Amino acid sequence: MRCLAWASAFLLSVCSLGLQAKEVIKVGEINSYKTIPAFLEPYKKGIELAVEEVNAKGGIHGKTLEVIMRDDGGTQSNAIREAQTLVQRDKVDLLAGSFLSHIALAIADFADKKNVFFLAGEPLTDKITWEKGNERTFRLRDSTYMKVAMLIDDAVALNKKRWALVYPNYEYGQSAAETFKKMMKERQPDIEFVTEQATPFNKIDAGSTVQALADAKPEAIFNVLFSTDLTKFVRAGNTRQLFKDVEVVSLLTGEPEYLDPLGEDTPKGWIVTGYPWYAIDTPEHNAFLKAYQDKFNDYPRLGSIVGYMMVQSLAAGLEKANSTKTEDLVNAFKGLEHMSPLGAIQYRAIDHQSTMGAYVGRLDVKDGKGVMVDIRYVNGADVQPSDEEVRRLRPQP
Structure with a gap:
């Protein structure tokens, strides 16, 4: 009798655990937290705020949303190892995240082979939705192509013939440079690219790079550097007056x-x-800004918006699918629409790219701080290629 009682209790416990597990939707999130802390610490806060809001409203069809975060150490091998652990040991329902383009492509390939849904939050590479796009991968942030397209009208309007380019020497930087050259050649056939400086990511020799650009005597520069590389480049450029009379x-x-x-x-x-979080005045952004400042006593960065909107998209997709099965999530995300702090966005069925946009403006200094002025919002839907072009670029299922 004792054995029967114990067995009954054990089975009840297992059943209870099974029911409990089904009450939680687990998202495995992988990112380069130690490599890109300036972006990814605010990003983590954006995720935290959005998860808190989703669960405070009752979760997803009554189920609690949980995000399990892992650091990829800035390498593809670590990212795949973390993805395997999340899927096999932690039993996550889907994958999300990633920042560096080459790592995101590796995770997308893993997700495709393992039949796991993957929402790439931040990586800008065009390949993730085009040449190497797959059925199980979607991307939130505006792509490299879209980013460049947002600036082309302004670049053409400068009416400068001699251009120099400087970019980080990995997939994102290379793609941005090639896209810029292609778009500018189409709009301004007489343009000349007098030099290209492809620098090792996070290891720029700013003095040599600035000198090489100065020696080429450009009338304008297209810059793709970011993070600490950008800071070093700008300060070296200011010291050597590289930017004087150069757009x-x-x-x-x-x-x-x-x-x-x-x-x-x-x-x-x-x-x-x-x-420019300080200059955006819409009901959606004002609500996000207040919630973020109330929770963290700090202002949001772009990472904050990406992390927050990524969770918003996951919640909307899970709500629509009413399922965590990969095929159901894929179907739900095709054409998915939801409101965000940047307005309404939609995930295109043809290439799984969202219509998240960005602000364009000029830099200025106010009260000792860098700011954007003369801003305008560019909707991502307005800078995406045609369906015909996407069909040429992306393998069709």
Whole structure:
């Protein structure tokens, strides 16, 4: 009898644990936290705020949302090892995250082979939705192509013939440079690219890079550097007066993560993409800003928005699918729409890219801090290629 009683109790316990497990939806999130802390610490806060809000409203069909975070150490091998652990040991329902483009591509390939849904939050590589796109991977943030397209009208309007390029020498930087050259050649056939400086990521020799650019005597510079490379480049450029009488068009530089460290050294007049949180006045963003400041006693960075919107997208997709099965999530995300702090966004069915946009403006210095002025929001839907072009670029199922 005691054995029967014990067995009954054991079975009840197992059943209870099974029911309890089903009440939690687990998201395995992988990112380069130690490699890119300026972006990913605010990103983590954005995730925390969004998860708290989702669960405070009753979760997803009554189930609690949980995000399990892992650091990839900035390498593909670590990222795949963490993905395997999350899927096999932690039994996550889906994967999300990633920052560096080459790592995101590795996780996307893993997710495809293992039949796991993957929402890439931050990586900008075009390959993740085009050449190496797969059925199980979607991407939130505006892509490299979209970022460059946001700036092309401004770059053409400068009417400069001699251009130099400087970019980090990995997939994102290389892609941004090639896309810029292609778009500019189409709009301004007589353009000349007098030099290209491809620098090792996070290891720039700023003095040599600035000197090489100066020696080429460009009329304008297209810059793709970010993080500590950007800070070193700008300060070396200011010291050697590289930017005097030279126009600069720059990706990402208006994001607080990279703009704030420059302070008074912020180069005035650069045309940039970014996130001027202090100048956005919409009901959706005001609500996000208040909630973020109330919780963290700090202002949001672009990472904060990406982390927050990524969880918003996951919640909307899970709600629509009413399931954690990969095929159901894939179907739910195709054409998925939801509101965000940056307005309504949609995930295109044809390439799994969201229509998240960004702000474009010029840099200035106010009260010793770098800011964006003359801002305008560019909807991601307005800078995406046609369906015909996407079908040419992306393998069709």
